[in-house]
Amino acid sequence: xxxxxxxxxxxxxxxxxxxxxxxxxxxxxxxxxxxxxxxxxxxxxxxxxxxxxxxxxxxxxxxxxxxxxxxxxxxxxxxxxxxxxxxxxxxxxxxxxxxxxxxxxxxxxxxxxxxxxxxxxxxxxxxxxxxxxxxxxxxxxxxxxxxxxxxxxxxxxxxxxxxxxxxxxxxxxxxxxxxxxxxxxxxxxxxxxxxxxxxxxxxxxxxxxxxxxxxxxxxxxxxxxxxxxxxxxxxxxxxxxxxxxxxxxxxxxxxxxxxxxxxxxxxxxxxxxxxxxxxxxxxxxxxxxxxxxxxxxxxxxxxxxxxxxxxxxxxxxxxxxxxxxxxxxxxxxxxxxxxxxxxxxxxxxxxxxxxxxxxxxxxxxxxxxxxxxxxxxxxxxxxxxxxxxxxxxxxxxxxxxxxxxxxxxxxxxxxxxxxxxxxxxxxxxxxxxxxxxxxxxxxxxxxxxxxxxxxxxxxxxxxxxxxxxxxxxxxxxxxxxxxxx
Numbered sequence: 001x002x003x004x005x006x007x008x009x010x011x012x013x014x015x016x017x018x019x020x021x022x023x024x025x026x027x028x029x030x031x032x033x034x035x036x037x038x039x040x041x042x043x044x045x046x047x048x049x050x051x052x053x054x055x056x057x058x059x060x061x062x063x064x065x066x067x068x069x070x071x072x073x074x075x076x077x078x079x080x081x082x083x084x085x086x087x088x089x090x091x092x093x094x095x096x097x098x099x100x101x102x103x104x105x106x107x108x109x110x111x112x113x114x115x116x117x118x119x120x121x122x123x124x125x126x127x128x129x130x131x132x133x134x135x136x137x138x139x140x141x142x143x144x145x146x147x148x149x150x151x152x153x154x155x156x157x158x159x160x161x162x163x164x165x166x167x168x169x170x171x172x173x174x175x176x177x178x179x180x181x182x183x184x185x186x187x188x189x190x191x192x193x194x195x196x197x198x199x200x201x202x203x204x205x206x207x208x209x210x211x212x213x214x215x216x217x218x219x220x221x222x223x224x225x226x227x228x229x230x231x232x233x234x235x236x237x238x239x240x241x242x243x244x245x246x247x248x249x250x251x252x253x254x255x256x257x258x259x260x261x262x263x264x265x266x267x268x269x270x271x272x273x274x275x276x277x278x279x280x281x282x283x284x285x286x287x288x289x290x291x292x293x294x295x296x297x298x299x300x301x302x303x304x305x306x307x308x309x310x311x312x313x314x315x316x317x318x319x320x321x322x323x324x325x326x327x328x329x330x331x332x333x334x335x336x337x338x339x340x341x342x343x344x345x346x347x348x349x350x351x352x353x354x355x356x357x358x359x360x361x362x363x364x365x366x367x368x369x370x371x372x373x374x375x376x377x378x379x380x381x382x383x384x385x386x387x388x389x390x391x392x393x394x395x396x397x398x399x400x401x402x403x404x405x406x407x408x409x410x411x412x413x414x415x416x417x418x419x420x421x422x423x424x425x426x427x428x429x430x431x432x433x434x435x436x437x438x439x440x441x442x443x444x445x446x447x448x449x450x451x452x453x454x455x456x457x458x459x460x461x462x463x464x465x466x467x468x469x470x471x472x473x474x475x476x477x478x479x480x481x482x483x484x485x
Contacts (some may be wrong), residue, residue: 004468012411015115018341025386030189030192030193031189033189033381034185034186034189037185038182038185041178041181041182041185044178044409045175045178048171048174048175049175050172051171052168052172052175054215055164055167055168055171057103058108058164059161059164059165061101061104061105061169062105062157062160062161062164064101064160065098065101065102065105065157066154066157066158066161068094068097068098068101069094069098069150069153069154069157070154071090071094072091072094072098072132072150073150073154075088075090075091076091076132076146076147076150079091079135079261079262080143080146080147081408085138088132088135091132092132092133093128095125095128095132097131097302098125099125102122102125106118106394109121109160110162112164112167113160113163113231117160117275120156120201121153121156121157121160124152124153125148125153127148127149128146128150128152128153131145131146131149132146134142149242150413150464151232157435160167170189177213222241222245232350252324261397265323270427274314275315278311278314278315279311279315281307281311282307282308282311282312282315285304285305285307285308285311286308288304289301289304289305289308294480300430306479321418331373332371332372332373332457333371333372333373333374334369334370334371334480335369335370335371335372335374335480336367336369337363337367337370337402337410337412338363338364338365338367338402339379340370340372340374340377340378341361341381341400341402341412342363343362343374343378344377344378344381344385345359345361345400347378347382347387348382348385348386348389351386351389352385352389352398355389355390355392355394355421356394357389357392357393357394357395357396357397358395358396358398359385359398359399360397360398360399360400361399361400361401362399362400362402363400363401363402364402364403365408367403367404368404368479368480369479370410370477370478370479370480371450371457371458371476371478376453376456376457377447377453377457377477379450379453380450380454380475381400381412381414381475382454383447383449383450384414384450384473384475385398385400385414387447388414388415388416388418388471388473391418391419391471392416392417392418393418393419396416396417396418397416397417398414398416398417399413399415400412400413400415401413401415404474404479408475408478408481409459409476409478410476410477410478410479411474411476411478412474413472413473413474413475414472414473414474414475415468415470415471415472416471416472417469417470418470418471419467419468420465420466420467420468420470420471421463421465421467421471422467426463426465428453429447429463430447430448430450431448444483452474454475454477457477458478458480459475459476459477459478460476461473461474461475461476462474462476
């Protein structure tokens with residue numbers, strides 16, 4: 001019993017490597033990388049714009065804080081110059097606003113300027129607020145210290161705003177560079193795609209185009225492309241090389257067919273020229289035997305009979321030559337496969353009996369009809385049966401079977417149990433004048449004529465042979481569809 005083993009699936013790494021070694025896979029990777037890069041740049045651009053927006057809003061708060069400090073300094077000066085108590089109250093309200101802003105901006109200050117700078121600014125603010133509070137309570141306080149403390153607080157606020165603006169400017173510059181990054185990424189992706197298409201597609205296609213022109217001139221040498229072979233291009237080159245080989249083989253077959261056609265025309269002329277002399281020789285020998293046979297010595301009568309026999313054999317050869325060279329279409333009729341086989345078997349019955357082989361015919365009566373010429377088809381099966389008889393030793397078996405296929409053909413198989421045909425001989429058996437028989441036993445035209453007749457009928461012939469076991473010739477004839485030819 002035949003054991004069928006499941007084939008393992010290709011390894012994932014090998015499948016992935018095969019896909020990456022194709023134009024489609026590499027372009028997909030390039031575009032995937034481009035999409036991912038563009039998505040990253042878009043996200044970065046969105047983050048940069050959001051950062052600029054947040055920093056601008058925070059910058060406005062720093063500006064508000066600076067403006068409030070300026071207002072405190074203004075009311076400070078009014079109090080020191082005019083001793084206006086209402087100015088101290090106003091300045092205290094602004095200080096409370098500044099304290100709220102510092103509390104709000106504390107995380108950003110620590111992140112941007114560092115904790116020491118924040119502590120320094122917060123300490124200066126608290127010191128300045130304490131001095132103003134002491135002055136408003138008439139609890140002392142040196143106006144010079146208040147001025148210096150206010151000046152320090154104002155300078156620190158200015159430094160914070162300057163640094164903050166520099167950070168905002170850096171973010172804006174970075175955001176302005178993103179479109180150029182988009183452009184560089186796009187150009188790089190297009191360059192990679194151009195290189196892939198040029199090296200992996202256009203260059204091999206140009207080689208194929210030049211090779212096609214070379215094939216058109218009759219040079220069927222395969223493509224020798226040493227460049228990079230991607231999956232699709234490698235398959236295309238292999239298919240092209242296979243096509244070139246088939247064209248070369250078909251070219252040889254075409255030349256051989258032309259040679260055979262020329263040979264057929266030549267042999268037809270010779271056969272017609274030989275036919276009349278052979279007939280005259282045969283008639284003369286028969287007349288000699290009939291008119292002067294009794295008066296001739298036995299040796300002379302035997303020679304005359306040999307002349308008649310050899311003339312008949314020469315006539316058979318001439319008829320084979322005429323059949324081989326005949327190109328006109330035979331008169332086709334609707335024929336029963338059983339009728340064709342039965343009539344042919346009756347013609348070769350005597351040769352089968354003399355050879356000591358057994359012939360079995362199995363042709364069902366309900367087979368579809370075929371369309372063909374009875375005499376030509378009889379000649380086809382007679383040639384096949386006689387070859388089988390000559391190849392089969394006494395006591396052997398020859399079978400002729402027929403059956404209908406689903407492809408519109410009726411199949412006829414002639415099987416023998418002879419010595420078989422060697423492989424080096426098998427490829428030449430349909431060539432005219434090719435024979436492996438002894439001199440005088442064959443002309444090498446039987447299978448050539450058979451092949452030509454089957455072709456004229458729109459069919460084909462196949463042969464299988466095993467040395468020492470036998471040979472099978474299978475004839476395919478198209479079924480009659482009832483449609484006019």
